[in-house]
Amino acid sequence: MIDFEIDPELQRRLDTYRMVAQQIMRPISREYDENEHARPTEFYEAMWAGSRQGGLQVGAERGGGKSTGRTLFTILAAEELSWGDVGLFLQIPNPGLGGAAVMAAGTPQQKERFLKRFAEGRPKWAAMAITEPGCGSDSAAITTTARRDGDHWVINGTKIFCTSGKMAAELSEGFVVVWATVDKSAGRAGIKPFVVEHHTPGMTVVRVEDKMGIRVSDTAALVFEDCRVPLDNLLGSPEVKPEGGFKDVMATFDATRPIVAAMAIGVGRAALDFVRDFLKQRNIEVRYGLCPQRLSAIERDFMEMEVQLKAARLLAWRAAWLLDNGQRNNLEASMAKAKAGLVVTQITQKAVELLGPLGYSRAYLLEKWMRDAKINDIFEGTQQINLLIIARRILGYSSKELN
Amino acid sequence: MISFELTEEQRMIADTVEAFARDEIRPAARAADEQGLVPAELVGKIWELGLVRGVLPEQFGGDGGQRSSVTGAVAGEALAYGDLAIALHALAPRLAAFPILEMGTDEQRARYLPGFAQAAFRAGSAALMEPRWDFDVLGVAARAARDGAGYVLNGEKCYVPLANESDFLLVYACSEPAAGAVDAFLVPRVCPGMTVGEREKNMGLKALATYGVTFKDCALAAEARLGGERGINFRRLMSQAKVALAAMAVGVSRAALEYARDYARERRAFGVPIGTKQAIAFMLAEMALEVDASRLLVWDAACRLDKGQDAFKESCQAKSYTAAAALKIADNAVQILGGHGYIREHPVEMWLRNARGFATLEGIATV
Numbered sequence A: 001m002i003d004f005e006i007d008p009e010l011q012r013r014l015d016t017y018r019m020v021a022q023q024i025m026r027p028i029s030r031e032y033d034e035n036e037h038a039r040p041t042e043f044y045e046a047m048w049a050g051s052r053q054g055g056l057q058v059g060a061e062r063g064g065g066k067s068t069g070r071t072l073f074t075i076l077a078a079e080e081l082s083w084g085d086v087g088l089f090l091q092i093p094n095p096g097l098g099g100a101a102v103m104a105a106g107t108p109q110q111k112e113r114f115l116k117r118f119a120e121g122r123p124k125w126a127a128m129a130i131t132e133p134g135c136g137s138d139s140a141a142i143t144t145t146a147r148r149d150g151d152h153w154v155i156n157g158t159k160i161f162c163t164s165g166k167m168a169a170e171l172s173e174g175f176v177v178v179w180a181t182v183d184k185s186a187g188r189a190g191i192k193p194f195v196v197e198h199h200t201p202g203m204t205v206v207r208v209e210d211k212m213g214i215r216v217s218d219t220a221a222l223v224f225e226d227c228r229v230p231l232d233n234l235l236g237s238p239e240v241k242p243e244g245g246f247k248d249v250m251a252t253f254d255a256t257r258p259i260v261a262a263m264a265i266g267v268g269r270a271a272l273d274f275v276r277d278f279l280k281q282r283n284i285e286v287r288y289g290l291c292p293q294r295l296s297a298i299e300r301d302f303m304e305m306e307v308q309l310k311a312a313r314l315l316a317w318r319a320a321w322l323l324d325n326g327q328r329n330n331l332e333a334s335m336a337k338a339k340a341g342l343v344v345t346q347i348t349q350k351a352v353e354l355l356g357p358l359g360y361s362r363a364y365l366l367e368k369w370m371r372d373a374k375i376n377d378i379f380e381g382t383q384q385i386n387l388l389i390i391a392r393r394i395l396g397y398s399s400k401e402l403n
Numbered sequence B: 001m002i003s004f005e006l007t008e009e010q011r012m013i014a015d016t017v018e019a020f021a022r023d024e025i026r027p028a029a030r031a032a033d034e035q036g037l038v039p040a041e042l043v044g045k046i047w048e049l050g051l052v053r054g055v056l057p058e059q060f061g062g063d064g065g066q067r068s069s070v071t072g073a074v075a076g077e078a079l080a081y082g083d084l085a086i087a088l089h090a091l092a093p094r095l096a097a098f099p100i101l102e103m104g105t106d107e108q109r110a111r112y113l114p115g116f117a118q119a120a121f122r123a124g125s126a127a128l129m130e131p132r133w134d135f136d137v138l139g140v141a142a143r144a145a146r147d148g149a150g151y152v153l154n155g156e157k158c159y160v161p162l163a164n165e166s167d168f169l170l171v172y173a174c175s176e177p178a179a180g181a182v183d184a185f186l187v188p189r190v191c192p193g194m195t196v197g198e199r200e201k202n203m204g205l206k207a208l209a210t211y212g213v214t215f216k217d218c219a220l221a222a223e224a225r226l227g228g229e230r231g232i233n234f235r236r237l238m239s240q241a242k243v244a245l246a247a248m249a250v251g252v253s254r255a256a257l258e259y260a261r262d263y264a265r266e267r268r269a270f271g272v273p274i275g276t277k278q279a280i281a282f283m284l285a286e287m288a289l290e291v292d293a294s295r296l297l298v299w300d301a302a303c304r305l306d307k308g309q310d311a312f313k314e315s316c317q318a319k320s321y322t323a324a325a326a327l328k329i330a331d332n333a334v335q336i337l338g339g340h341g342y343i344r345e346h347p348v349e350m351w352l353r354n355a356r357g358f359a360t361l362e363g364i365a366t367v
């Protein structure tokens, strides 16, 4: 039965996240925007302690049949926390994108081996590195190589824009999942994910980027020079077969795109709530049911922002729900991501516009949210790349036919 | 609990109605538009799907099915996927039957509902809209003033579907204008002071017969007021009406998307199918995601209605969003067909004309 209502039990669990967003994230939001490379260590500790009693997790158990609701819960929580601060959300110690890759591509033993650390000890991060200086959207064109040498893989290449890369590689007992090709001539079939443990010799963080927004999130450039990892650190099967490894990249995105959509929606909701409160304080009412001819421009703008955000949210929920129910969600995940990335970019820009000089001022967080929002239209597949995926699916074209 | 799954019954209805829409309605749509006529035989066949009679209680001769706004939305989308004007015509009896079913007095239900439970199509209608540039459901100006035990009705209505064929009309008017309350009145087709005008001529929906209707000191008995002294829940009726139109907008959007998609795969330019060009492919991708977003907004409002919750804001959102999306999507479809899209041989220009109706029209369908 169709139902889009969050039940009270779920809402109670989410309220904790809302509290974290309100009481822990918002108060330090500006500080870590201004002091770009400072590290909110107290926040790490608090979130680490919290996540071990429940945690943010992604994906249904393989073959689990019945819905676990885990992805849905994750995106609901992600929206709450991103409402607090999406940069801080990205920087929470957790399995993150690296964990998602292990979940999507790893064997049961590998999942156990690599992920159990998140239930114990000190705060940890896991990152995922696909993007290279020479290629981002065209992830099949990566040039980082993995060559077999006895009982090791030897990795060489440069990765950039790796979220939480510094935390995962050098500042915690985490790991980085590095996508590299084992056979250049095999094209995308030769691309495989490798878990590179923290502090593995040959892996170096050479830079942490300065950014427009989400400044508290570390975005690292990593160089791999004869970096040796055990054979069993290749996630899944080493066999090179058509679509083999690349399918796992895509499966990872199926799980993470709804989360990025939810992050966007959290930022959008922050901006919308801000504008709503602002209008309320000035006794400007938003009236539903009137024809546009009788509405003020502000009412029309506000309603448009509100419904666009809601549309994006429902698409994200659906993509997560499908995953939880063991159904294919590749198309729906891209729809959610494309929609959320775009509308939240527009909503935050409109919100800044509506508040005039106050919107542009750093006295409020609104301008920060506009800067933060934009990343959601770029990473995890840009707006255009997600439209491409949707278009291929509905038109029945291969990536060769439509690119 | 959050779920995106239709019930088995809803899926069955969706499949049945959609198959019917594809096989029977779509092929008849162009001729209906050109001739300004929905063939009676087709209307009869749609009637047999039981979308009106099916949910009337057995005591009135119906099938006693559960009425649900989600189910209504699913069926409405599927019918409009075939053709909007034909869907509106075939479902017009709901405009009278459903408010009576939900909010009528026992006497009103017993008197009017059996007429809609017959084997043959029975026209029915409601008069809500008024011919003003800034009409909306919060601005109903028609007035039913109390006069002794009864009422005197004055006002002007437009876009009243099937007004000429219906035995009676459900007319919305303010009974206490100060309180802003809108009531509904059951007015017989022949009633002194009531005039059904010429059939209206509009940009789209040409197959649907709509009329202007005027009321001049039209005397009504107390029993004419829907729900008696209790009156009606106007917000809920308007929410249901908005959800119905929004659902149909999704149907039109989906029709346009699929037609343009198939065309883009066939049509070649510069040696390749135009669908392999990003400018076209991205339009289609956006259309596809907007169809889905539209449907989810409709279902959101509909399932609130099914739970008995207030859904006025949600239905307003669903209607304005789907109306804008349908217009954009139909426009894109015309664009994707290029010059051929402008020619009446293809249905997309008709869908563009029809889609423009969604933002303007109110209260001409319900779930």
Ligand SMILES: Cc1cc2nc3c(=O)[nH]c(=O)nc-3n(C[C@H](O)[C@H](O)[C@H](O)COP(=O)(O)OP(=O)(O)OC[C@H]3O[C@@H](n4cnc5c(N)ncnc54)[C@H](O)[C@@H]3O)c2cc1C
Pocket: A097, A127, A128, A129, A130, A131, A135, A136, A137, A138, A160, A161, A162, A163, A164, A211, A219, A375, A378, A379, A380, A381, A382, A383, A384, A385, A388, A403, B278
């Ligand atoms: C803050 C931040 C964090 C990131 N985190 C990670 C991470 O953790 N791990 C990781 O691997 N990567 C990460 N990325 C990288 C991100 O995923 C890429 O930046 C993104 O995929 C785009 O790649 P690009 O920057 O090389 O742009 P390009 O691929 O060069 O694209 C440039 C422009 O061309 C468009 N374009 C490209 N190809 C097509 C096409 N076929 N059709 C139409 N338009 C096209 C794009 O949409 C874009 O507008 C991160 C980036 C940032 C900024």
